Structures are given as C-alpha cells and as structure tokens.
Amino acid sequence: MTESVARSRSLADEAAALDAADPLAGKRAEFDLDDAVAYFDGNSLGAPPKHVAQRLTEVVREQWGGRLIRSWNDGWWDAPQRIGDRIAPLVGAAAGQVVVADSTTVDLFKTLVAAVRANPGRDEILVDAGTFPTDGYVADQVARLTGHALRRVPVAELADAVSERTAAVLVNHVDYVSGRLHDMPSVTDAVQAAGAFAVWDLCHSVGAIPVRLDECAVDFAVGCTYKFLNGGPGSPAFVYVAQRHQAEFDQPLAGWAGHADPFAMEDGYRGSAGIARARAGTPDMLSMLALDAALDVWDGVDLAVLRAKGLALGDFFFQCLDELLPGAEVPTPRDHARGHQISVCDPGGQQTMDALHRQGVLGDFRPPDVLRFGLAPLYTTYGEVLRAVTTLHGLR
Structure with a gap:
C-alpha cells in the first residue's frame, strides 16, 4: 500500500466517524440533494428543502388560484x-x-x-x-x-x-x-x-x-x-x-x-x-x-451546534489539504476567525473548477485564482469534504 493510499484510507475512516457522530446528520434528509453530487456552493445558492415544492404548489393552487385577491387579507x-x-x-x-x-x-x-x-x-x-x-x-x-x-x-x-x-x-x-x-x-x-x-x-x-x-x-x-x-x-x-x-x-x-x-x-x-x-x-x-x-x-436548530459543525468541517478541510495537497495556498484563516467556506488558490482558476464540476464536486470560482468551497452545516458531510480535496488532488 502506498503512503498516499494509506493517508486517504485514514482520512476516509475519520470522515466516516465524524459523519456518524454528527448531531445535524438528520437534517440532510430534509434537502433535495443528489448523492452523486458533493455540493459546496451553498454560499451562493442554498440547496432546496424537499417540502418547498409542495408548499409552493399549495400557494399557487389554493391561495393564488383558490382565494385569489382575498389572499392579500389572508x-x-x-x-x-x-x-x-x-x-x-x-x-x-x-x-x-x-x-x-x-x-x-x-x-x-x-x-x-x-x-x-x-x-x-x-x-x-x-x-x-x-x-x-x-x-x-x-x-x-x-x-x-x-x-x-x-x-x-x-x-x-x-x-x-x-x-x-x-x-x-x-x-x-x-x-x-x-x-x-x-x-x-x-x-x-x-x-x-x-x-x-x-x-x-x-x-x-x-x-x-x-x-x-x-x-x-x-x-x-x-x-x-x-x-x-x-x-x-x-x-x-x-x-x-x-x-x-x-x-x-x-x-x-x-x-x-x-x-x-x-x-x-x-x-x-x-x-x-x-x-x-x-x-x-x-x-x-x-x-x-x-x-x-x-x-x-x-426549527429546533441550535446555532451553537451549527457553528461548531461548520468550524469542524473547515478544520477537516484543512487537515485533508495538509495531507493530500501540502503547500496549497489558502487565504481562509486557519483559526476560527472565518465563516463557513474554505478558499483555495489555484492557477487553473475557472478551468479547475469546471473540471471539479464534471466530477460532481460543485464549488465556485472568484477571479483571479480562488476556488471557493462553501460548507453548509445542515447538509454538508465530512465525506464530501474529503471527496472535494481528493478530487482536487487528482487534478494537480
């Protein structure tokens, strides 16, 4: 077994353990997400909660269609x-x-x-x-x-x-x-x-x-x-x-x-x-x-728990970068003076992000060379974090 494969397996085991212990893990099931896609662009467009489509159907048919102008007073x-x-x-x-x-x-x-x-x-x-x-x-x-x-x-x-x-x-x-x-x-x-x-x-x-x-x-x-x-x-x-x-x-x-x-x-x-x-x-x-x-x-989400997971996702992202892409330039603070995104500088810029998209890892790009990976604690998993860094590693 090569050292690189061993590192990946160790990270995979850690990601699985973190996901198993995640207090917000059940929230992911409330979103309409394709498991084949690792979504890291919630900092630009959040994923749709599953029940929204049905609620909108009710709004159109029952409120707009049924109550018509009376809905303004309803x-x-x-x-x-x-x-x-x-x-x-x-x-x-x-x-x-x-x-x-x-x-x-x-x-x-x-x-x-x-x-x-x-x-x-x-x-x-x-x-x-x-x-x-x-x-x-x-x-x-x-x-x-x-x-x-x-x-x-x-x-x-x-x-x-x-x-x-x-x-x-x-x-x-x-x-x-x-x-x-x-x-x-x-x-x-x-x-x-x-x-x-x-x-x-x-x-x-x-x-x-x-x-x-x-x-x-x-x-x-x-x-x-x-x-x-x-x-x-x-x-x-x-x-x-x-x-x-x-x-x-x-x-x-x-x-x-x-x-x-x-x-x-x-x-x-x-x-x-x-x-x-x-x-x-x-x-x-x-x-x-x-x-x-x-x-x-x-409803019922503890914002302290949300913050703790968002920071932990970021910490794990840094760990994966350190082990799989040592030396990567990262403008995001390593300490916790950060929001819930990790930005990685990449000379390939938009071409690299396009390649990530083709492999089902959806982040976004900001000029001149910043790849952004948003971490939405309600649905982002540690396994997806590892997938993002592993896929990025494979493109270099």
Missing part, C-alpha cells in the same frame, strides 16, 4: 414582517426589527441612504475595501446622490479611519473571497464611538454562524436569503433596523408598501410605524412564501 400583506420575525432569531434580533422585502441591492441602497440621512452634518461614507462588488457599487451611488465622499478602507483599519466626518460605515460580516469573519462587536464599537452608524452586510454569515445584532448594538443590517438560508434563487432579502432607529428611518424608496396606510391611496407619503417603513413595493409573494417554507428546516 396573510400575504403582512408576510414581510411575519417572515422577518422568523429570521430575527437567526441574526440575534428581537421581534419587530427585521422585514423581508426587495433584493439585497435595493435593501442596501434603502438602508445606506437612511443611515446617512439620520446622521446629518457629516460628509463621508466608509466601505470596507474588500467589499462584495454590489456593496461598493451601491455605496458609490449613494455617495453620489447624497453629496457624500466615499472612502474604501480595509476592515482592520476602520477604527483609525472613522472620524467626526463619517456618517455611516458599510462592512461585510464575512469576506466573500477569503471567508474571513470580521469582528462585529469591536468594529461596531469603533464606528459608534466616532458618532457614525454601522451598517452590516450579513449575506455570507446568516444561516452559517450565530449573528448577534442586538447584543452588538448594531444600527442597521441587510442580508440575502438564497445562500445559507436556502430560500431559492432570487429570494427576497431582509433589512434589520434597530428599534431605536425605526422612527427616523427615512429611506428613499417611498413606495406604497411602506406607507402608514397603504390602502388609503393618499397623495402624500407617510412612513409606516415600526419596521414596515423599510418596505417599498408590492412583495413578490411566490418567492416570499417559498422562503417561508424553506425556513422550516431551521
């Missing part, structure tokens, strides 16, 4: 707040502070404009230098429309960069390329100590790690639902507005859904009380209710 109109309250525990928020509405991009725009409007007399917005492109694009346009200057600053330097000029700071909780987890409590404290508002992008952390918005006294946050929350392609995003800021949340998209009395058809706009004022247009009910169904898989 629960559709209030769904954004109701589903927001289902997401609230996943982001460490009390009820009444999260609403599901619009896309991540639209929610970022609404929230960042509201943040700078709530902090007059300051002429600057900061955004983390490694931000997801959409965040940067939106921040550029908000600065342009509001007359603010925009500065891009590495997260590690934000505490020194924020000043009495800064109205708001937009930060990604988890870096989308490296998977690095940024320190929400310390960054928020530094931003607020300078009198600025902290706006957090939770797209790569919600549903992956425990988020503690209330505990960290975060001002505003946005997040998507189609990644680790498994809401489906294009499922609506959410906005968090801390209770203390809701009365002053003056967002720029004054649509009828955020009106204090939407069916009064008044000429002038009056913002709704509470979190509903973060709404804008008519909600996309099919996507909204698909998300509502998908959130059922979170």
Whole structure:
C-alpha cells in the first residue's frame, strides 16, 4: 500500500466517524440533494428543502388560484414582517426589527441612504475595501446622490479611519473571497464611538454562524436569503433596523408598501410605524412564501451546534489539504476567525473548477485564482469534504 493510499484510507475512516457522530446528520434528509453530487456552493445558492415544492404548489393552487385577491387579507400583506420575525432569531434580533422585502441591492441602497440621512452634518461614507462588488457599487451611488465622499478602507483599519466626518460605515460580516469573519462587536464599537452608524452586510454569515445584532448594538443590517438560508434563487432579502432607529428611518424608496396606510391611496407619503417603513413595493409573494417554507428546516436548530459543525468541517478541510495537497495556498484563516467556506488558490482558476464540476464536486470560482468551497452545516458531510480535496488532488 502506498503512503498516499494509506493517508486517504485514514482520512476516509475519520470522515466516516465524524459523519456518524454528527448531531445535524438528520437534517440532510430534509434537502433535495443528489448523492452523486458533493455540493459546496451553498454560499451562493442554498440547496432546496424537499417540502418547498409542495408548499409552493399549495400557494399557487389554493391561495393564488383558490382565494385569489382575498389572499392579500389572508396573510400575504403582512408576510414581510411575519417572515422577518422568523429570521430575527437567526441574526440575534428581537421581534419587530427585521422585514423581508426587495433584493439585497435595493435593501442596501434603502438602508445606506437612511443611515446617512439620520446622521446629518457629516460628509463621508466608509466601505470596507474588500467589499462584495454590489456593496461598493451601491455605496458609490449613494455617495453620489447624497453629496457624500466615499472612502474604501480595509476592515482592520476602520477604527483609525472613522472620524467626526463619517456618517455611516458599510462592512461585510464575512469576506466573500477569503471567508474571513470580521469582528462585529469591536468594529461596531469603533464606528459608534466616532458618532457614525454601522451598517452590516450579513449575506455570507446568516444561516452559517450565530449573528448577534442586538447584543452588538448594531444600527442597521441587510442580508440575502438564497445562500445559507436556502430560500431559492432570487429570494427576497431582509433589512434589520434597530428599534431605536425605526422612527427616523427615512429611506428613499417611498413606495406604497411602506406607507402608514397603504390602502388609503393618499397623495402624500407617510412612513409606516415600526419596521414596515423599510418596505417599498408590492412583495413578490411566490418567492416570499417559498422562503417561508424553506425556513422550516431551521426549527429546533441550535446555532451553537451549527457553528461548531461548520468550524469542524473547515478544520477537516484543512487537515485533508495538509495531507493530500501540502503547500496549497489558502487565504481562509486557519483559526476560527472565518465563516463557513474554505478558499483555495489555484492557477487553473475557472478551468479547475469546471473540471471539479464534471466530477460532481460543485464549488465556485472568484477571479483571479480562488476556488471557493462553501460548507453548509445542515447538509454538508465530512465525506464530501474529503471527496472535494481528493478530487482536487487528482487534478494537480
């Protein structure tokens, strides 16, 4: 037996033992996954829970088809707040502070404009230098429309960069390329100590790690639902507005859904009380209710257990790399200051990821040379981690 085969067998035994002891192992059966595929792209598009298709059929046939227009009064109109309250525990928020509405991009725009409007007399917005492109694009346009200057600053330097000029700071909780987890409590404290508002992008952390918005006294946050929350392609995003800021949340998209009395058809706009004022247009009910169904898989899930498994999956990924691909360049932190993805630099880039796809290992690629492997604790197995690294090893 060669040394390489012996290492692989040892890792296979370890993976089998870890999977057998996994407290979340039963959750995988709730997802519609092909066992021939090892899925590592839940950080871009989560896998579908099995029951969502049937629930949507009921929505189309019984609610849309049966109740027709009456469905708006049967629960559709209030769904954004109701589903927001289902997401609230996943982001460490009390009820009444999260609403599901619009896309991540639209929610970022609404929230960042509201943040700078709530902090007059300051002429600057900061955004983390490694931000997801959409965040940067939106921040550029908000600065342009509001007359603010925009500065891009590495997260590690934000505490020194924020000043009495800064109205708001937009930060990604988890870096989308490296998977690095940024320190929400310390960054928020530094931003607020300078009198600025902290706006957090939770797209790569919600549903992956425990988020503690209330505990960290975060001002505003946005997040998507189609990644680790498994809401489906294009499922609506959410906005968090801390209770203390809701009365002053003056967002720029004054649509009828955020009106204090939407069916009064008044000429002038009056913002709704509470979190509903973060709404804008008519909600996309099919996507909204698909998300509502998908959130059922979170019932009874202990987020501490979820986090422990996500970190353990990452640790095992590193172990497999060390034994099968020693010397691989990995920008993801080895310590636990990371989200639930492992990024591996590979000179083959997209060609390597395409080859992995052909062998049933589905991750994704980010330029110039980063292969990303998302680890969704509700359904990713240790055996799949080994398969990913073994397949990558075979391509080198």
